[in-house]
Amino acid sequence: MKATSVALKEKPVDGVPFFSLKDVNAAYGSRLSDAVQRVVETGWFIMGPELAAFEKEFAQYCGVAHCFGVGNGLEAIILLLKAYDIGQGDEVIVPSNTFIATWLAVTYCGATPVPVEPDQNTFNITADQIRDKLTSKTKAIIPVHLYGQTADMPAIMQLANEKGIVVIEDAAQAQGALCHKDKACALGHAAATSFYPTKNLGALGDGGAVLTNDAKIAEKVALLRNYGSTVKYQHQVIGGNSRLDEMQAAALRVKLTRLDQDNQSRRDIADVYTSSLKGIGDIVLPNVPDWSTPVWHQYVIRTTHRDALQERLKAANIGTMVHYPIPPHKQACYPEFANNSLPITEQMSTEMLSLPISPTQTVAQTDYVIDAIKKFYA
Numbered sequence: 001m002k003a004t005s006v007a008l009k010e011k012p013v014d015g016v017p018f019f020s021l022k023d024v025n026a027a028y029g030s031r032l033s034d035a036v037q038r039v040v041e042t043g044w045f046i047m048g049p050e051l052a053a054f055e056k057e058f059a060q061y062c063g064v065a066h067c068f069g070v071g072n073g074l075e076a077i078i079l080l081l082k083a084y085d086i087g088q089g090d091e092v093i094v095p096s097n098t099f100i101a102t103w104l105a106v107t108y109c110g111a112t113p114v115p116v117e118p119d120q121n122t123f124n125i126t127a128d129q130i131r132d133k134l135t136s137k138t139k140a141i142i143p144v145h146l147y148g149q150t151a152d153m154p155a156i157m158q159l160a161n162e163k164g165i166v167v168i169e170d171a172a173q174a175q176g177a178l179c180h181k182d183k184a185c186a187l188g189h190a191a192a193t194s195f196y197p198t199k200n201l202g203a204l205g206d207g208g209a210v211l212t213n214d215a216k217i218a219e220k221v222a223l224l225r226n227y228g229s230t231v232k233y234q235h236q237v238i239g240g241n242s243r244l245d246e247m248q249a250a251a252l253r254v255k256l257t258r259l260d261q262d263n264q265s266r267r268d269i270a271d272v273y274t275s276s277l278k279g280i281g282d283i284v285l286p287n288v289p290d291w292s293t294p295v296w297h298q299y300v301i302r303t304t305h306r307d308a309l310q311e312r313l314k315a316a317n318i319g320t321m322v323h324y325p326i327p328p329h330k331q332a333c334y335p336e337f338a339n340n341s342l343p344i345t346e347q348m349s350t351e352m353l354s355l356p357i358s359p360t361q362t363v364a365q366t367d368y369v370i371d372a373i374k375k376f377y378a
């Protein structure tokens with residue numbers, strides 16, 4: 001929506017929500033409820049034609065041979081670690097600043113997460129920092145394409161292939177993001193993604209997917225997500241139950257048709273933030289390498305006045321968030337990591353602030369956020 005064409009009809013902006021899922025889904029009109037209704041009428045809710053169609057469409061979108069819709073993003077990572085036989089005694093490289101699911105998947109499989117600090121400008125882990133943490137026990141690397149920008153995957157793949165280590169992308173925040181010309185989910189040996197409702201490609205409930213070009217791994221994941229079975233009542237391995245249901249698949253097929261448009265809307269907002277906030281106070285803006293086309297799951301700035309700025313924005317009815325206020329190694333569930341020294345991550349957790357960004361955010365709303373930030377530093 002261009003502010004100029006609707007300025008007369010719009011009431012003045014008096015606040016900006018951090019993210020309005022209601023608005024995002026309303027943009028699809030009745031298409032989402034029609035899709036759900038269609039499934040209700042067929043009476044086929046699990047492992048049916050909607051899932052098969054979505055898996056084909058999303059695989060094609062990402063440019064990957066195999067896609068499996070699974071229960072959620074956490075289980076997508078777990079299924080891949082299990083498919084690669086990673087467990088007890090194995091080490092897995094993970095970013096120290098990420099949503100905790102990346103770590104939990106590793107721990108859940110009995111393996112040990114080995115945290116790597118991010119590059120402060122891109123927020124992602126790099127091949128150089130990973131190299132220092134490799135041991136004879138390292139079996140996998142899980143780069144997270146944090147905030148919607150991919151890691152420098154060619155460099156990470158070169159290192160991993162040199163050492164014979166598996167690379168599993170955590171693409172939960174990066175559906176549609178490009179690294180050079182390739183899409184997230186097509187950049188490693190395999191990828192896990194999440195369709196949690198607020199992700200760039202979000203379902204109407206929990207959901208996730210596993211993608212890979214490796215036919216052997218694909219076959220294993222197909223078994224592991226469905227009781228170790230691909231033929232009803234024949235069970236070849238000890239499997240679990242982690243399947244994307246028909247209603248979610250039907251809704252995701254609708255949302256996939258608009259993913260590129262929604263991501264472009266996010267990019268337009270990010271461009272305005274970046275050009276307008278340059279040089280304001282001590283703000284450090286997100287850095288985008290020239291090979292990267294991010295999808296801005298979050299727009300994250302850094303400032304040493306973070307808490308005061310967040311308070312001021314809250315007073316102006318502007319929603320912000322911190323991703324993430326407590327790094328995984330400082331969580332109560334990981335006492336064995338409590339004394340790890342990860343100074344970049346710890347400092348970033350006190351300085352980072354995620355600004356409102358959503359496909360339905362108007363130019364007037366973005367301007368309102370920028371004005372409030374400028375007033376804070378004035």
Ligand SMILES: *Cc1c(COP(=O)(O)O)cnc(C)c1O
Pocket residue numbers: 072073074075098099101102144170172173193194195196206207208
């Ligand atoms: C959301 C998210 C996950 C987990 O996805 P769920 O579907 O909520 O289980 C994993 N990793 C990252 C980086 C995420 O943002």
